[in-house]
Amino acid sequence: MNLVSRTLEIDVDTDARLREIASERGKDVATVLAEAVALLDSVIDLSGPDLAEDRDRYEEFKRTGLAVPLDDVKAWVASWGSANELPRPQPRKIK
Template sequence: MNSKVRIEIDAETAEQLNAQAEARGISVSDLVAELVGGDMLLAPDLDAMRAAGEGAWSKEALAEDARIIAEVERTREAVPWEDVKTWMESWGTAKELPPPKPRKV
């Protein structure tokens, strides 16, 4: 038997949870259960691609990801997220930055 428990969250978070649950056609309760259960939350079309091993989940894409990870581990060079974020935030501005270069991390 499932008993109901109330959890307090702010209005903005509640709106986001409601919107995500509605977009996926599930209840907020089910969405939260997936979040705490560690299930991957993907849009249905992406979830279908993952299940079929297509796109980013193809053998070729996964092999390329593994190659890149091995290269980063070998060289200890990468582009930190903060550098990428700063670069992306400059897009479309008068002071657009060049793409960041890998560095020792």
């Protein structure tokens, strides 16, 4: 593996947490940072939003009036892992 030396300025709390995580895992801080970047890259698409898809979905909403209200989504997510987990909310006519 080719290594590059890079200097980063981070706050003391972040530094302390990085050192703590590294110690807990028996790794060095550079490895913890590399793993964090790999994880971030796997869950977030940094290439930018798909505006065409957003426009298509908005046009579909204007045509049908169907959507899932935010409060329904919040209630559904809040119920995850509970004994009373709610079913996935379904789109309905929105004014």
